[in-house]
Amino acid sequence: MKELVSILDGNTFLVSDRRGDIEPSLDFPTGLFAFDTRFLSSWLLMLDGERLHALSIDDAESYRTRYFLVPGEPNHFLDTKVSVIRSRAIGDSFDEELTVLNHSGQEMTFTVRVEIGADFADLFEIKDTQRKQGHHTVRIEQDALRLTYRREAFHRETVVRSSAPAAVDKMGMTFSVRIGPHGEWTTRLKVSTVIYGARGEDVRTRLPLAGSRSTTAIQAEHAEFVTNAPKLGCDCEPLAGAYRRSLEDLAALRYESIALGVRLMAAGLPWFMTLFGRDSIITSLQVLPFLPEIIPPTLTMLAGLQGHRLDDFRDEEPGKILHELRYGETAGFEEQPHSPYYGSADSTPLFVILLDEYERWTGDRQLVEQLESAARAALAWIDTYGDLLGTGYLWYQTRNSRNGLENQCWKDSWDAISYSDGRLPSFPRATCEMQGYAYDAKLRGARMARLFWNDPQYADRLEREAAELKERFNRDFWLPEKEYYALALDSDGTPVDALSSNIGHLLWSGIVDESRAARVAEHLLGPRLFSGWGVRTLADDQGRYNPIGYHVGTVWPFDNSLIAWGLWKYGFRQEAGQICESILAASRYFAGRLPEAFAGYERSLTEYPVQYPTACSPQAWSAGTPLLLLRVMLGLEPEGEHLIIDPYVPHGMGRMELLDIPGRWGRVDALGRSRTREEE
Structure with a gap:
């Protein structure tokens, strides 16, 4: 089994591999989960069509993680001209900041691709794969991707938005990036999960702490818990x-x-x-x-x-x-x-x-x-x-x-x-x-x-x-x-x-x-x-x-x-x-x-x-x-x-x-x- 990395806050958690990627697995529940449903089953980052490899991971805090990545297999002779920092946190949503750094003295162009998928699997279905009885839909919006699953009154949704312009398709988002000498490019990806109730609203909006799960709020709450x-x-x-x-x-x-x-x-x-x-x-x-x-x-x-x-x-x-x-x-x-x-x-x-x-x-x-x-x-x-x-x-x-x-x-x-x-x-x-x-x-x-x-x-x-x-x-x-x-x-x-x-x-x-x-x-x-x-x-x-x-x-x-x-x-x-x-x-x-x-x-x-x-x-x-x-x-x-x-x-x-x-x-x-x- 691959070594995995997790972040969590309450009933929302994400499990990925050591480069931050999520791929469907029958051995272990990788993905973004909330209240027993997997809202992301695929989340793969590629640079110029190539998967990345981890140099280091900062996972000292339970609710946020940073990955330091490079293309190619890291080795003693590594002399890469580009690196990627992947910073993520969980709160009211799952947020990931992608930063591409140009270490060369020349302007460079890159294609950044994030492949996205949501199977909305129940946790019980992960090891015992079953044919979903509901209906999946994928809708493309401006700089956003909306993935939906319905089965009668059971209604779940994943919405992915980007702060930078993206070419959005049903399988993910693509960014055409131009970075000056020793410069950097950043986009912020926000993944919102929605658990619809009978009234057509996210049932979590009625909870006392709804809307207050920012990184700052989580950090303060954890600090208070430990201090007490x-x-x-x-x-x-x-x-x-x-x-x-x-x-x-x-x-x-x-x-x-x-x-x-x-x-x-x-x-x-x-x-x-x-x-x-x-x-x-x-x-x-x-x-x-x-x-x-x-x-x-x-x-x-x-x-x-x-x-x-x-x-x-x-x-x-x-x-x-x-x-x-x-x-x-x-x-x-x-x-x-x-x-x-x-x-x-x-x-x-x-x-x-x-x-x-x-x-x-x-x-x-x-x-x-x-x-x-x-x-x-x-x-x-x-x-x-x-x-x-x-x-x-x-x-x-x-x-x-x-x-x-x-x-x-x-x-x-x-x-x-x-x-x-x-x-x-x-x-x-x-x-x-x-x-x-x-x-x-x-x-x-x-x-x-x-x-x-x-x-x-x-x-x-x-x-x-x-x-x-x-x-x-x-x-x-x-x-x-x-x-x-x-x-x-x-x-x-x-x-x-x-x-x-x-x-x-x-x-x-x-x-x-x-x-x-x-x-x-x-x-x-x-x-x-x-x-x-x-x-x-x-x-x-x-x-x-x-x-x-x-x-x-x-x-x-x-x-x-x-x-x-x-x-x-x-x-x-x-x-x-x-x-x-x-x-x-x-x-x-x-x-x-x-x-x-x-x-x-x-x-x-x-x-x-x-x-x-x-x-x-x-x-x-x-x-x-x-x-x-x-x-x-x-x-x-x-x-x-x-x-x-x-x-x-x-x-x-x-x-x-x-x-x-x-x-x-x-x-x-x-x-x-x-x-x-x-x-x-």
């Missing part, structure tokens, strides 16, 4: 770089929902630039100590779209929290069930966990009271529709046999849940970490019921159910001969005995019996699961292990952040620090931006973390990972009106201080330093 976060000072360069990069990426991943006009966090570029239940909740948990103001819109949106009926097509059930919300053509015409889709069994208990954790940090009882009915409905779903077999466990099996997700846990690829010998279990399935989430949700629901909902009887019941679940779980999921928890139970109640990273989530939830916690920690940091760069999703001696398999051997930064948090909760501070060090060390090789996943090869084998070929980057819960790791190392935990600070900084990381940590206590500072070998 606590200030980090530390001796560990990888931590400093990852923290700064994470804040910048989180700022860029926010978008305005068409449905409610609130700012939400998209899950990741390029495949997941929309609201996800699980991803949004876990990201919120990671960033809560740093940016608590972004949490209420997410909780409110998820509650507003909570399931209220039985709908097999969407896997919807009363009380269930959504998995994914899409705005594209296939969702609109119900060719995909994502409007929204409810195919995750873990987002519902995670919703309750986030609501309680948010109040513990902020003291915002008003939101807990406002969302009481949604939280109660979520807790009820766990014991009704979630317990498919009536065994007291949380199970999943899709209602949509045609295009529903088979696996509805966080490892949702088709082969992610397997026995140790590689066989796949039957449905329904009950993965171990979901039982931990349900346990934690019940305890947190009990706390909210007792403190805010004035229902002590309900609180007592939830606490009793949580205790029973913990006892039952430690009986049925523990594998005595292997001394770890099964990955899942199959439909017969037989343990699915693979050794996986999921057991780390069990520590985070608190469902692990204290007597077994040390053995779980040993497995997590043992050679089968721990690569040296992090905990693998699947141990390297399991039947389906593959170091570059999506959920069967790669290392996921977010997964490791929850594992570190869980180890910390059970008092394994050194082990938690080991994971923090490994993930932060890996971040150096990704310029501070942790990807969705990277390969599970041994650290001693590769000496650097190997990229996973199609990993999302940036991705929200990977961007949130350094923040949660920082919380773990500084030992931050709310206790009533106070913040407990109990640092354990891994050896060699030196001093770290986090200033102005927001919460119900106002703002406080946390300080920590590495322990010496003797102290460890």
